[in-house]
Amino acid sequence: MQLFTCGIGRFVLVAVCLCVASSTYGHGDLNPEPGTKAEAAVSVTWRDQGVLLSNGRWQIPGVLMGGEAYPVEEGISVDEARVGVYHRSVHDVFGYLQVSSHAGGQEAELHHAFAGLDFDVGPMLATIVAGRMAAAMTPANGEHASDRLFSETPLALDAFLGRQLNDEGVRLVLSRGPLQLGLESWRGTAFPATPGEGGGSSDAYIHVRDRHGALRYHAGLWWLQADAMNRQDSRYSADGHQHGGAALVVAPEYWFDGNTEMAGAFVRLDWQWTVQTALNVDAQWLQVNTAGVLRDATRRADLDADDNGGWLQASVRHGNHQWGLRWEQLVVENELSGAAAEAMAIETQLYNQGHNPNRTSVIYRWQLHPDVAVRLEAMDDQIQSEQQQRFAVGMVWKAAL
Helix, strand or coil: CHHHHHHHHHHHHHHHHHCCCCCCCCCCCCCCCCEEEEEEEEEEEEECCCCCCECCECCCCCCCCCCCCCCCCCEEEEEEEEEEEEEECCCCEEEEEEEEEECCCCCCEEEEEEEEEEEEECCEEEEEEEEEEECCCCHHHHCCCCCCCCCCCCHHHHHHHCCCCEEEEEEEEEEECCEEEEEEEECCCCCCCCCCCCCEEEEEEEEEEEEECCEEEEEEEEEEEEEEEEECCCCCCCCCCCCHHHHHCCCCCCEEEEEEEEEEEEEEEEEECCCCEEEEEEEEEEEEEEEEEEECCCCEEEEEEEEEEEEEEEEEEECCEEEEEEEEEEECCEEEECCCHHHHHHHHCCCCCCCCCEEEEEEEEEEEECCEEEEEEEEEEECCCCCEEEEEEEEEEEEEC
């Protein structure tokens, strides 16, 4: 808990630093030029086998899961298909709509629908955005299979954020030079929070994004708090948002009441070594504290969990060819207390027998065309205590329309 208290102090300090930074504005990833733009993307992958399941469902040992963290399956699957439209007026009012399907699901949904406004506040640029959108505290949260080097979501995001924190909320961003301070408040419809009384989530972040010679970098610190009441694993619950065969899985019913606090740090480096060759590094670390009550129809136990996890990814790109390596690990430490502690630990699979889930992946990516790429991937998967080797071949199409 001391880490999170110190984190708030750092954000306040950085907000002061923004007031004395360089006066060049930063608009983030949204195009600051007026006009309308459309984009679409599809990622399709064949896998020789899916991830190992437990009683028909995907459960990372030692972690309470939820959200959209569905397992990858054997055979051909559509990892993602999306189409989006972005518009910005000459008065710096902008909006974005995106319809997409993820994780092999059969249904398309309105994934993003937000509007915003840029305006000057003294020497800074302020941006207010409201609607349904992905949290911006770390760029990895806003990425899908067609955006990432690898087709599979980083393990830490599946475990702690339900794959992606995408919710209805409001964002305030203050930018000056390469620095950006963001505050976000969410309704709580996205894991690990719940909506309504006793629920909701909020986050704060500080990013620095700049370029020095051949080196481009993007780094940041962030903090998130999420409150939940009567939270279930909605991937398999009767009233959840289900995909594919999830509706056929019978999962134990249990609920979580409590709060989750996360602190994270990330860095992304891109060094253009030569005209044809570039080196890339992507590293992320998360610390997660979960405290509350686990209960089923007849039993309850108090939960206090201190987990952490992240990944380190490096790649070399030469011309249209790219080779990459990603190493991921979770360290889970759960403490359950009460008369039903042992039974609840087994039912929820929080008892991980000292195993810390990890995965190592290698990839070769070939950019066949500016809009089309082919991926060859191999994974040494030790998410479960049983080791598994998997292989995948995929194609990504991503284009401006």
